[in-house]
Amino acid sequence: MSNKSEYSEGDLRKTGMALKHDREWDYELDRIIEAVEERDAEKVGLQFPEGLKRRGPSVADDLRELLPDDVTILLSGQPCYGACDLDTYLMKRTDVFVHFGHSPMKNTDKVIYVPLFSNVDVFPIMEESLEELEVGDVGLVTTAQHMNRFEEMKEWLEDRGFTVHTRKGDDRLTHEGQVLGCNYASADIDADQVLYVGGGKFHPLGLAMEHPDKNVVIGDPVNNVVTVADTDKFLKQRYGAVHRAMDAEKWGVIFCTKIGQGRWEIAQDIIDENDDAYLITMDEVTPGRLRNFNMDAFVNTGCPRITTDDGPQFHKPMLTPGEYEIAIGNEPLDSLEFDTFHGTW
Amino acid sequence: MSNKSEYSEGDLRKTGMALKHDREWDYELDRIIEAVEERDAEKVGLQFPEGLKRRGPSVADDLRELLPDDVTILLSGQPCYGACDLDTYLMKRTDVFVHFGHSPMKNTDKVIYVPLFSNVDVFPIMEESLEELEVGDVGLVTTAQHMNRFEEMKEWLEDRGFTVHTRKGDDRLTHEGQVLGCNYASADIDADQVLYVGGGKFHPLGLAMEHPDKNVVIGDPVNNVVTVADTDKFLKQRYGAVHRAMDAEKWGVIFCTKIGQGRWEIAQDIIDENDDAYLITMDEVTPGRLRNFNMDAFVNTGCPRITTDDGPQFHKPMLTPGEYEIAIGNEPLDSLEFDTFHGTW
Numbered sequence: 001m002s003n004k005s006e007y008s009e010g011d012l013r014k015t016g017m018a019l020k021h022d023r024e025w026d027y028e029l030d031r032i033i034e035a036v037e038e039r040d041a042e043k044v045g046l047q048f049p050e051g052l053k054r055r056g057p058s059v060a061d062d063l064r065e066l067l068p069d070d071v072t073i074l075l076s077g078q079p080c081y082g083a084c085d086l087d088t089y090l091m092k093r094t095d096v097f098v099h100f101g102h103s104p105m106k107n108t109d110k111v112i113y114v115p116l117f118s119n120v121d122v123f124p125i126m127e128e129s130l131e132e133l134e135v136g137d138v139g140l141v142t143t144a145q146h147m148n149r150f151e152e153m154k155e156w157l158e159d160r161g162f163t164v165h166t167r168k169g170d171d172r173l174t175h176e177g178q179v180l181g182c183n184y185a186s187a188d189i190d191a192d193q194v195l196y197v198g199g200g201k202f203h204p205l206g207l208a209m210e211h212p213d214k215n216v217v218i219g220d221p222v223n224n225v226v227t228v229a230d231t232d233k234f235l236k237q238r239y240g241a242v243h244r245a246m247d248a249e250k251w252g253v254i255f256c257t258k259i260g261q262g263r264w265e266i267a268q269d270i271i272d273e274n275d276d277a278y279l280i281t282m283d284e285v286t287p288g289r290l291r292n293f294n295m296d297a298f299v300n301t302g303c304p305r306i307t308t309d310d311g312p313q314f315h316k317p318m319l320t321p322g323e324y325e326i327a328i329g330n331e332p333l334d335s336l337e338f339d340t341f342h343g344t345w
Numbered sequence: 346m347s348n349k350s351e352y353s354e355g356d357l358r359k360t361g362m363a364l365k366h367d368r369e370w371d372y373e374l375d376r377i378i379e380a381v382e383e384r385d386a387e388k389v390g391l392q393f394p395e396g397l398k399r400r401g402p403s404v405a406d407d408l409r410e411l412l413p414d415d416v417t418i419l420l421s422g423q424p425c426y427g428a429c430d431l432d433t434y435l436m437k438r439t440d441v442f443v444h445f446g447h448s449p450m451k452n453t454d455k456v457i458y459v460p461l462f463s464n465v466d467v468f469p470i471m472e473e474s475l476e477e478l479e480v481g482d483v484g485l486v487t488t489a490q491h492m493n494r495f496e497e498m499k500e501w502l503e504d505r506g507f508t509v510h511t512r513k514g515d516d517r518l519t520h521e522g523q524v525l526g527c528n529y530a531s532a533d534i535d536a537d538q539v540l541y542v543g544g545g546k547f548h549p550l551g552l553a554m555e556h557p558d559k560n561v562v563i564g565d566p567v568n569n570v571v572t573v574a575d576t577d578k579f580l581k582q583r584y585g586a587v588h589r590a591m592d593a594e595k596w597g598v599i600f601c602t603k604i605g606q607g608r609w610e611i612a613q614d615i616i617d618e619n620d621d622a623y624l625i626t627m628d629e630v631t632p633g634r635l636r637n638f639n640m641d642a643f644v645n646t647g648c649p650r651i652t653t654d655d656g657p658q659f660h661k662p663m664l665t666p667g668e669y670e671i672a673i674g675n676e677p678l679d680s681l682e683f684d685t686f687h688g689t690w
Contacts (some may be wrong), residue, residue, distance in 0.1 A: 038602060045626075050637050051637075053637035053638050054637060054638060054639035055639075056623070056638065057595060057623045057638070057639060057640070060623055064620075070441055070574045072613065072616065072624065074561070074624045074625075074626050075623055075624060075625045075626070076625075076626060076627070077382060077599065077625040077626055077627030077634050077635070077638070078627055078628070078629075079628075079633075079634060083415075087626075089602045089626070089628070090626055095347075102438030135526055147517075176595075233536075237615070250402060254422065255419075257434045268417065269643070271417065275409075278405055278417065278418075278420060279417065279419045279645070280420045280421075280422040281419050281420070281423075281432075281434070281435055282421070282423055283423070283434070284629070285422075288424075289422050289423075289424060290422070291418075292395050292396075292398035293401065293402070293599065294398075294399035294400075294401060294402060320396075327574050
């Protein structure tokens with residue numbers, strides 16, 4: 001039996017970006033240099049996810065060595081947790097803009113996407129995960145970091161007698177078998193069990209919420225542990241937030257201004273229907289920014305991860321749009337679902 | 346003798362916006378309604394300073410009462426501490442954009458500035474401040490919140506035998522006698538003593554740093570205390586940061602992307618001169634955002650207030666551009682000055 005308590009404590013913050021293994025990354029400097037030459041660029045902007053920001057200076061050093069002296073390298077200091085976190089300020093003000101570590105949410109010439117693939121060996125943990133799987137039909141999903149091994153993983157399972165079901169998901173996803181924290185369309189396959197290979201607890205929990213009928217096995221090659229997704233504690237935390245919000249007299253409705261996180265219609269609909277709801281716009285949704293507003297509860301139309309992972313840190317209940325509908329009595333309690341995003345930007 | 350310890354503990358965060366008195370503000374709704382009608386506006390954006398954000402919902406309520414149903418009110422959730430903190434995202438996406446509580450840094454039709462004047466009586470504290478002043482020439486300065494009483498304050502001093510010197514300062518300042526946290530040009534007058542009437546410690550300390558030859562008397566009507574600016578502890582804190590930064594091998598040079606806080610040339614000059622300096626762009630400069638960068642020290646070309654007020658909260662020394670020049674040995678230790686801004690945006 002796997003260690004369920006590992007992932008059911010409501011602490012979803014240990015994500016795949018906080019990998020413990022020491023790794024070498026391929027920053028694809030050739031592609032960047034080529035773009036600088038083609039565009040006769042003077043300013044190059046580099047954006048790294050939080051866990052890789054400390055690599056920024058040495059990548060800048062390498063580029064300085066290889067590029068003419070009059071090229072200025074700018075590092076984005078904006079928080080970055082996903083492809084939806086594009087630093088549009090830097091993108092608009094640099095001739096070449098590079099986003100590291102995430103796959104494109106939408107194809108655009110404005111951004112050079114450099115995937116950063118993990119060099120962690122996934123097969124030992126897949127071997128262990130067999131204990132939780134029944135030979136037969138199985139879905140296979142992973143995150144952008146392990147995408148480069150996806151075909152090998154599939155073959156590995158097939159070699160062991162599995163019929164592997166995969167799909168690309170929707171427009172928000174670049175690759176076959178890829179999941180995002182806010183999108184599990186790639187797991188919408190014809191099998192009762194899904195193997196998620198990747199670090200962290202957030203993705204597989206979201207997946208299990210989105211597909212409650214499936215057995216979601218988590219092979220985490222980063223923390224070297226196999227578990228089965230258990231949504232009970234997570235659901236209790238969410239129901240707790242919904243219950244606390246039921247008495248709210250004033251609602252703050254957050255519209256996130258990040259390019260990949262805006263859901264204007266959802267926000268506007270809530271405001272139109274509820275006279276006690278106030279629209280608040282912001283890019284980063286943090287406890288500090290909301291504390292100054294005199295609200296009883298918040299509904300976040302931006303990243304569901306902020307709501308669910310950071311929820312307990314906010315001074316007032318923070319709900320997803322679906323949870324809000326339950327709290328105000330428009331939907332029954334048992335309609336609670338994971339909040340997902342399906343468009344691009 | 347006044348209580349010097351009040352303002353010399355390095356804690357400069359108690360600002361004029363954190364007033365303790367209960368007050369009524371005039372939000373000038375008529376001007377906003379008129380603009381909505383003139384422009385046939387569908388979206389109205391409201392931006393409040395941090396200390397007044399909790400008033401946002403009731404101002405939104407009042408506007409909803411007075412405006413057609415199809416007008417949407419949006420509250421800015423971006424942090425706001427000054428006229429330099431314009432929420433340009435909201436400004437660009439609303440038909441009418443209102444910035445409360447600060448005077449314009451630059452005249453523009455894009456923004457309706459609604460000053461929020463304090464109704465605190467300033468004369469009792471001015472009476473007390475006479476103990477620290479010598480009858481004769483005196484400079485008089487205040488903040489945007491007390492600007493509506495400036496002429497009265499001047500006459501009050503004149504009635505008591507003073508020759509009051511005032512000036513408008515430079516382009517960054519709207520009013521005669523006004524100071525900003527980053528600009529004390531209005532105190533550049535021909536008198537050995539200056540009376541600052543206003544809340545908080547930051548403005549008068551900056552003023553005393555900028556004009557070390559003058560006796561700066563602080564009449565604080567908010568906390569009801571008269572003090573004389575003493576820059577000693579503040580200077581010790583700053584010298585401490587400079588000393589700790591002297592061994593830095595890697596420098597993070599922060600370029601602030603806020604409309605009123607960008608000093609590109611200063612940032613670019615540092616990068617051009619120092620191979621161990623890396624340009625980092627961001628809007629909010631917070632300890633959390635910098636922790637992920639592997640730097641030994643930072644130089645902030647944005648708001649000096651972040652550097653000086655929040656300095657101790659950053660994990661590595663955070664210097665102003667002038668302090669940086671001292672730390673790398675380009676300028677002598679005794680050249681340390683307060684960092685000021687003199688342009689608009």
